[in-house]
Amino acid sequence: xxxxxxxxxxxxxxxxxxxxxxxxxxxxxxxxxxxxxxxxxxxxxxxxxxxxxxxxxxxxxxxxxxxxxxxxxxxxxxxxxxxxxxxxxxxxxxxxxxxxxxxxxxxxxxxxxxxxxxxxxxxxxxxxxxxxxxxxxxxxxxxxxxxxxxxxxxxxxxxxxxxxxxxxxxxxxxxxxxxxxxxxxxxxxxxxxxxxxxxxxxxxxxxxxxxxxxxxxxxxxxxxxxxxxxxxxxxxxxxxxxxxxxxxxxxxxxxxxxxxxxxxxxxxxxxxxxxxxxxxxxxxxxxxxxxxxxxxxxxxxxxxxxxxxxxxxxxxxxxxxxxxxxxxxxxxxxxxxxxxxxxxxxxxxxxxxxxxxxxxxxxxxxxxxxxxxxxxxxxxxxxxxxxxxxxxxxxxxxxxxxxxxxxxxxxxxxxxxxxxxxxxxxxxxxxxxxxxxxxx
Amino acid sequence: xxxxxxxxxxxxxxxxxxxxxxxxxxxxxxxxxxxxxxxxxxxxxxxxxxxxxxxxxxxxxxxxxxxxxxxxxxxxxxxxxxxxxxxxxxxxxxxxxxxxxxxxxxxxxxxxxxxxxxxxxxxxxxxxxxxxxxxxxxxxxxxxxx
Numbered sequence: 080x081x082x083x084x085x086x087x088x089x090x091x092x093x094x095x096x097x098x099x100x101x102x103x104x105x106x107x108x109x110x111x112x113x114x115x116x117x118x119x120x121x122x123x124x125x126x127x128x129x130x131x132x133x134x135x136x137x138x139x140x141x142x143x144x145x146x147x148x149x150x151x152x153x154x155x156x157x158x159x160x161x162x163x164x165x166x167x168x169x170x171x172x173x174x175x176x177x178x179x180x181x182x183x184x185x186x187x188x189x190x191x192x193x194x195x196x197x198x199x200x201x202x203x204x205x206x207x208x209x210x211x212x213x214x215x216x217x218x219x220x221x222x223x224x225x226x227x228x229x230x231x232x233x234x235x236x237x238x239x240x241x242x243x244x245x246x247x248x249x250x251x252x253x254x255x256x257x258x259x260x261x262x263x264x265x266x267x268x269x270x271x272x273x274x275x276x277x278x279x280x281x282x283x284x285x286x287x288x289x290x291x292x293x294x295x296x297x298x299x300x301x302x303x304x305x306x307x308x309x310x311x312x313x314x315x316x317x318x319x320x321x322x323x324x325x326x327x328x329x330x331x332x333x334x335x336x337x338x339x340x341x342x343x344x345x346x347x348x349x350x351x352x353x354x355x356x357x358x359x360x361x362x363x364x365x366x367x368x369x370x371x372x373x374x375x376x377x378x379x380x381x382x383x384x385x386x387x388x389x390x391x392x393x394x395x396x397x398x399x400x401x402x403x404x405x406x407x408x409x410x411x412x413x414x415x416x417x418x419x420x421x422x423x424x425x426x427x428x429x430x431x432x433x434x435x436x437x438x439x440x441x442x443x444x445x446x447x448x449x450x451x452x453x454x455x456x457x458x459x460x461x462x463x464x465x466x467x468x469x470x471x472x473x474x475x476x477x478x479x480x481x482x483x484x485x486x487x488x489x490x491x492x493x494x495x496x497x498x499x500x501x502x503x504x505x506x507x508x509x510x511x512x513x514x515x516x517x518x519x
Numbered sequence: 520x521x522x523x524x525x526x527x528x529x530x531x532x533x534x535x536x537x538x539x540x541x542x543x544x545x546x547x548x549x550x551x552x553x554x555x556x557x558x559x560x561x562x563x564x565x566x567x568x569x570x571x572x573x574x575x576x577x578x579x580x581x582x583x584x585x586x587x588x589x590x591x592x593x594x595x596x597x598x599x600x601x602x603x604x605x606x607x608x609x610x611x612x613x614x615x616x617x618x619x620x621x622x623x624x625x626x627x628x629x630x631x632x633x634x635x636x637x638x639x640x641x642x643x644x645x646x647x648x649x650x651x652x653x654x655x656x657x658x659x660x661x662x663x664x665x
Contacts, residue, residue: 351661356584
């Protein structure tokens with residue numbers, strides 16, 4: 080009895096540490112400026128503490144069956160990343176980011192051996208809900224921080240605690256199928272209502288963020304949970320939720336009907352006044368970050384390009400450019416962790432320092448070898464729970480993994496250890512295989 | 520699917536050892552491939568940057584029209600005909616050309632080793648670049664020591 084109590088206590092500690100790590104990682108790149116610096120330090124402390132707890136928790140479950148294949152493939156990914164230090168232009172950066180990813184994967188692999196995968200998934204969900212509730216509080220007390228201002232091409236977008244509208248929405252998308260799972264698995268009506276409110280909050284936050292990648296990922300996760308679960312009521316609920324979320328996300332926004340006008344003033348005025356006959360090309364010429372895709376020099380842009388539900392926000396141009404870079408070093412890439420150094424935003428409709436696609440991102444960093452290992456890891460994690468008779472918790476974790484893999488088409492994050500969505504994704508992914516192994 | 524373990528009793532230790540051995544061999548094989556790809560790309564980008572430099576001619580050309588100032592490098596912009604931004608050369612603190620852009624046909628053709636400047640094989644006189652930037656009114660505080 081005492082042993083059981085100890086195990087429960089450790090399990091709860093892991094759960095809380097997991098939720099706290101997700102929140103801290105989000106705050107480290109979040110919208111509360113005063114919180115960024117302390118959170119940047121705290122997130123690594125939180126991750127180390129979580130790793131220690133997860134390993135201790137796994138050590139208590141030594142007799143539990145688990146699948147070695149995903150751990151080996153994850154080890155291969157880390158090994159390739161570490162070896163890429165030898166051809167990276169930034170070896171220290173590569174080594175540091177490899178170590179951070181290894182730590183995340185150790186946490187995920189250790190938690191795959193947890194006695195209660197439900198407890199682990201609940202930890203991820205609690206972290207996401209804490210972020211969502213924090214976002215709502217910020218909206219009430221500091222509206223300007225919680226909402227990204229509208230521009231001439233984009234409406235105002237809800238970002239909550241995230242440092243941009245996509246950041247928190249990524250975590251919500253991965254957690255959405257987990258919330259649906261807990262609604263159907265809760266034994267009391269109160270808990271069902273609580274998880275229902277949590278799911279509404281997550282999906283509502285995604286809808287008002289206008290994050291299309293998160294929207295697609297959440298739908299994919301809900302669909303996978305419904306289809307693998309094989310229960311009509313779950314399928315119907317998932318479809319209803321997807322429809323409602325989509326309807327909210329395409330509501331007319333103020334910027335569409337009343338767009339703000341450009342002021343014509345540069346927010347960062349020139350520090351250099353060029354001598355007569357010369358110009359500062361950053362102010363008078365094509366900016367290097369807009370060099371590709373703008374109309375010819377001296378030609379006016381006559382079409383207004385508003386952000387739409389089906390638009391790519393310049394991603395297709397950025398992906399094309401990134402794949403051009405991949406073609407220069409196709410087999411093993413530029414070195415792990417160098418994505419934001421290698422990729423240069425030169426695209427007029429794109430605005431990010433990474434290509435915003437994890438598959439393109441891993442190609443850039445580790446080439447075809449890295450992509451093959453990453454895909455092998457995804458397959459190794461998904462396959463066990465596709466077997467007939469998989470437990471519902473395995474199905475829920477697989478649905479979260481499906482959301483994470485869809486999200487990876489729109490965001491560069493699967494290998495970024497400091498991103499809150501990354502740890503959520505890998506913990507759910509390994510929980511899927513852990514739950515499936517325990518069942519069989 | 521794959522290897523399954525229950526506690527420490529069943530491990531398939533030999534199989535794991537073989538897998539690890541194969542993985543180590545593969546990893547070692549990747550190192551020369553990575554180094555070769557890095558060098559090949561550097562050669563290709565350097566060749567492109569060199570061709571732009573040759574097209575520019577002397578840095579102190581009468582077609583020098585502008586500049587850009589960044590944290591890690593500075594650029595010189597040259598005109599061709601009515602195109603004021605036709606050719607651009609970006610140089611880091613050590614005089615290595617890290618980026619060159621040819622916009623003569625209206626679109627930007629870029630050669631760059633911004634991410635890997637130590638591999639650049641094209642070097643110009645950094646003192647000359649500083650002198651030109653000063654002539655265009657760029658204060659010394661923005662310029663590295665030549």
